[in-house]
Amino acid sequence: MLSIAAVVTVLMTINLLWNIHQYSIQAEEEMREKAAVVARQLIATRSVIALRQDNINSDSQGHYEFKHLNPAAVGKEVGDFFNQSSGYKIKQTRFSVRAPENTPDSFEIEKMKVLAANSDLPAVWGYDVHGGEKVFRYFSPLYYDESCMPCHGKPAGGKDISGNLKEGFTAGDFAGAISIIVPMTTYETNQRSYIMNQLLFIVFMVLAIIGLIYILMEHIVIMPIQELTAKVTSIGDGQLETKLVDIHTYDEMKSFVEAFNTMADKIQHFYSELEQKVNERTHLLQEANVQLLEQGAALRAMNDKLSQADQLKSEFLAVMSHELRTPLTAIIAFSEILLYEENLSSQQRDYLEDIFESSHQLLSQINDILDISKIEAGLIMLDMQPTDIREIVDNIARIISPLLLKKNLQFHSNISSAVPMIMADYDKVSHIIKNLIGNAVKFTPSNGSISIEAEVIHQKQEPYLKIAVKDTGIGIREEEQSSIFEKFKQAGSPSEREYMGSGLGLALAHNFVQLHGGQIKVESKVGKGSIFTFTLPIVGTGGYICSKKKF
Incomplete structure (x- = not known):
């Protein structure tokens, strides 16, 4: 019962985790779509303002008068109104801002770098902690077009109509991003409620399964086994003639009873032949012991011969190494004496140095062989x-x-x-x-x-x-x-x-x-x-x- 309950719990937990994962993916997709709609609406508003700058800044007589309703200003006011009514936070930002309130935070700088490096990306998003709460953040890129050039184009350093210095950008350059912060309070509340409901369901299912299994096991297995126990105990006490009869069981336990009766018959048969087989095996074991003793004596004799051969080998190596060192010592000595001669050609000196060095190497190797032989002979x-x-x-x-x-x-x-x-x-x-x-x-x-x-x-x-x-x-x-x-x-x-x-x-x-x-x-x-x-x-x-x- 515990095993089945554990398996059911694991399977339902896996299903819960999978549903939570899918719920998270779906929630993220919804937040991303909402943020994308808001961003597209704000970008559309900016585009309209940019295209209508001449109409906005002209009176009915056609006189030009700057109304301070450029795309950035209008976008900021729209974002402020939207923030107050929706709980969202919308900000227009870029790397170098004119208004301090548009200064990007570290998360915005990181995402703008990604957008600036990949012009094909339509947007980037991620999760952050803002104001002590987890939030979803969405960034939609902005690019300069021809309508932006009067205020942000060339020449760099010149003043635009609002009195700010132009940056010297060209159409198509990265202009910044629309930063949208989506609160996740509602999502997290719904997720916690979903998890609690699922956990309660898992507990109910596990308890129901355990109860059902217990009832079935009590009637199908436990009661018949209790009746079988007494008969099995008597067989265990040596009463091999005992048979399991008159026991009311279901089909599975009935098969078990028949198999047990067959086993009891075989045990009686095996026991009757056991003593004869034990005697036979004892006789074979005695013969095997005699053979092992004979083989052991032969192995000991062979080991003694091998030990003698190994000793002779070590002594031979030691003697030969000692005999080889004497002529090598003479070669080294004569080579060293000849090297002190002053009338040697460079080739002769090279040959003598090779002889001297090779002799030393050979002597070193012979000494190693001699030491190994002494170690094997136990003489060191x-x-x-x-x-x-x-x-x-x-x-x-x-x-x-x-x-x-x-x-x-x-x-x-x-x-x-x-x-x-x-x-x-x-x-x-x-x-x-x-x-x-x-x-x-x-x-x-x-x-x-x-x-x-x-x-x-x-x-x-x-x-x-x-x-x-x-x-x-x-x-x-x-x-x-x-x-x-x-x-x-x-x-x-x-x-x-x-x-x-x-x-x-x-x-x-x-x-x-x-x-x-x-x-x-x-x-x-x-x-x-x-x-x-x-x-x-x-x-x-x-x-x-x-x-x-x-x-």
């Missing part, structure tokens, strides 16, 4: 010591300053003196910040900017240092942001990747941050730049990171 432990973030940032800024100058990048360090020292591994924190700033330099085009900020925050009632590296680089697509901290992952496909690398830098930074007990994340938009943020505990909690081993 933090060397906790008091660490000054400002010192680390200053050192990195000095190292990258030539590259910043080469790419014309702005670098800002916004770390206040209030940021405290933290207990952390100095080298690991340096590696994290150097990697993030290095990536920002790599992926930020020329004339861009890079900044680093630090502040103290609290997570789970513990103090943390939050560090953010921001750039105006190329950005990272949203679907790639979740995987950039994985090993050997880089944003973009290989065919469209302009900036090459091993893909280990961010993975190492992620591991080093986790090793300290912090978190790292990225926020980025393609073409707008990226913000890499990580946190470190101010009081260090260093430990091991184990990929697939437990210590």
